[in-house]
Amino acid sequence: MTQPSTTPRAVVIYSGGMDSLTVLHNALEAGFEVHALSFHYGQRHARELDAARRVCEQLNIAHQVIDIRAIHSLIGNSALTDSEREMPRADYAEDNMQDTVVPNRNMILLSLAIGHAVNTGARVCYYGAHGGDHAIYPDCRPEFVERMNDVAAIANYEPVEVRTPWLHADKSDILADGVRMGIDYAASWTCYIGDELACGECGSCRERLKAFQALGMTDPLPYRQRTPSATDSQTD
Amino acid sequence: MTQPSTTPRAVVIYSGGMDSLTVLHNALEAGFEVHALSFHYGQRHARELDAARRVCEQLNIAHQVIDIRAIHSLIGNSALTDSEREMPRADYAEDNMQDTVVPNRNMILLSLAIGHAVNTGARVCYYGAHGGDHAIYPDCRPEFVERMNDVAAIANYEPVEVRTPWLHADKSDILADGVRMGIDYAASWTCYIGDELACGECGSCRERLKAFQALGMTDPLPYRQRTPSATDSQTD
Numbered sequence: 001m002t003q004p005s006t007t008p009r010a011v012v013i014y015s016g017g018m019d020s021l022t023v024l025h026n027a028l029e030a031g032f033e034v035h036a037l038s039f040h041y042g043q044r045h046a047r048e049l050d051a052a053r054r055v056c057e058q059l060n061i062a063h064q065v066i067d068i069r070a071i072h073s074l075i076g077n078s079a080l081t082d083s084e085r086e087m088p089r090a091d092y093a094e095d096n097m098q099d100t101v102v103p104n105r106n107m108i109l110l111s112l113a114i115g116h117a118v119n120t121g122a123r124v125c126y127y128g129a130h131g132g133d134h135a136i137y138p139d140c141r142p143e144f145v146e147r148m149n150d151v152a153a154i155a156n157y158e159p160v161e162v163r164t165p166w167l168h169a170d171k172s173d174i175l176a177d178g179v180r181m182g183i184d185y186a187a188s189w190t191c192y193i194g195d196e197l198a199c200g201e202c203g204s205c206r207e208r209l210k211a212f213q214a215l216g217m218t219d220p221l222p223y224r225q226r227t228p229s230a231t232d233s234q235t236d
Numbered sequence: 237m238t239q240p241s242t243t244p245r246a247v248v249i250y251s252g253g254m255d256s257l258t259v260l261h262n263a264l265e266a267g268f269e270v271h272a273l274s275f276h277y278g279q280r281h282a283r284e285l286d287a288a289r290r291v292c293e294q295l296n297i298a299h300q301v302i303d304i305r306a307i308h309s310l311i312g313n314s315a316l317t318d319s320e321r322e323m324p325r326a327d328y329a330e331d332n333m334q335d336t337v338v339p340n341r342n343m344i345l346l347s348l349a350i351g352h353a354v355n356t357g358a359r360v361c362y363y364g365a366h367g368g369d370h371a372i373y374p375d376c377r378p379e380f381v382e383r384m385n386d387v388a389a390i391a392n393y394e395p396v397e398v399r400t401p402w403l404h405a406d407k408s409d410i411l412a413d414g415v416r417m418g419i420d421y422a423a424s425w426t427c428y429i430g431d432e433l434a435c436g437e438c439g440s441c442r443e444r445l446k447a448f449q450a451l452g453m454t455d456p457l458p459y460r461q462r463t464p465s466a467t468d469s470q471t472d
């Protein structure tokens with residue numbers, strides 16, 4: 001056992017999805033005492049939060065689920081949080097996935113995580129932005145991370161570093177590294193719909209299935225249907 | 237009447253205090269359709285929120301009070317939010333007022349306000365950082381505002397500008413401009429303690445009283461006691 005007082009701490013924004021599950025293990029592998037933070041922001045796929053709770057219990061790491069649904073009236077303009085809007089069921093593409101943009105989401109979540117880091121003496125915040133998201137989400141791009149780091153360095157008496165280990169990687173790179181670390185991806189949730197079984201049709205499911213396909217692996221998660229190939233992007 | 241569709245919108249972070257009340261009027265004077273946002277973050281002086289509600293009703297401007305107390309467990313390490321900690325009763329000074337720092341507060345509030353701006357088509361967010369806070373609060377300094385602007389410009393599809401009209405002004409400059417605009421400061425609340433009467437002793441009351449004193453005016457707010465001079469900083 002390392003002494004708790006000398007182990008550096010890191011806050012990890014952990015949604016329960018496969019990217020942030022891999023980031024969580026990445027921070028543990030780097031030797032940090034991890035404080036995982038999940039946010040309930042009104043997402044339809046709150047099932048991912050249950051996955052997050054189970055994993056943190058199993059790994060015996062500190063975990064808080066913060067209910068920020070009160071801010072829904074501020075940023076509610078997205079298919080991710082509004083169950084009356086139709087979720088795009090196709091590959092990620094700029095024209096359809098703008099519907100899943102939650103305004104300013106990553107700045108909001110990072111600002112809370114940085115506050116928590118300051119409060120708990122952590123000097124590092126991890127989050128799972130990755131290359132595959134660049135084209136779609138402005139707040140997953142390298143320049144966003146760079147500028148968040150610039151402000152996080154001076155916003156408090158103690159500087160905090162924002163780390164995004166997968167910023168230039170795609171989902172299959174993440175999966176490959178996770179497999180190397182022995183992660184069980186049955187413990188993660190990715191589908192944006194949030195029904196009993198993953199839908200296999202939303203952009204998020206498709207991207208996940210493609211990553212497993214790229215590595216010649218089968219996703220251990222049960223699906224209602226598995227999109228048969230990476231090029232088949234039209235359903236319904 | 238201007239047409240609502242052509243009037244540019246601005247989100248104003250409006251705590252109910254005298255700085256943000258002046259900022260609110262500044263944004264109105266600049267011709268914006270103002271959406272005021274107040275945050276209930278567990279502050280002891282929630283009385284300021286009542287002041288904010290009354291003012292917005294009177295001015296007939298859109299106003300939301302967002303309850304973000306759920307994040308208290310993330311950033312609760314401050315005398316501003318923890319009623320069991322003693323509030324410093326003295327002039328603002330670096331050694332005592334660090335107790336009133338809420339970790340990462342302005343980044344959190346600005347990230348929410350920017351999300352709301354994106355959601356409502358506003359391109360400008362106002363907040364009341366001012367020169368007098370520089371030494372004490374890292375997130376009131378010009379470099380913080382500059383870096384927040386850098387990230388707000390690219391965090392969403394639509395750039396948002398963070399405006400801080402009082403960044404290089406002190407509290408008496410703010411008051412002077414507010415008086416010019418005809419603001420009734422009896423409608424603002426400043427005291428950090430939040431009892432029936434303003435205490436007159438906390439750093440926030442003292443700074444306010446000094447501003448009125450500097451302009452040769454009497455603060456219209458009722459106080460339990462008025463600190464007799466700017467140099468008398470020891471009480472209790």
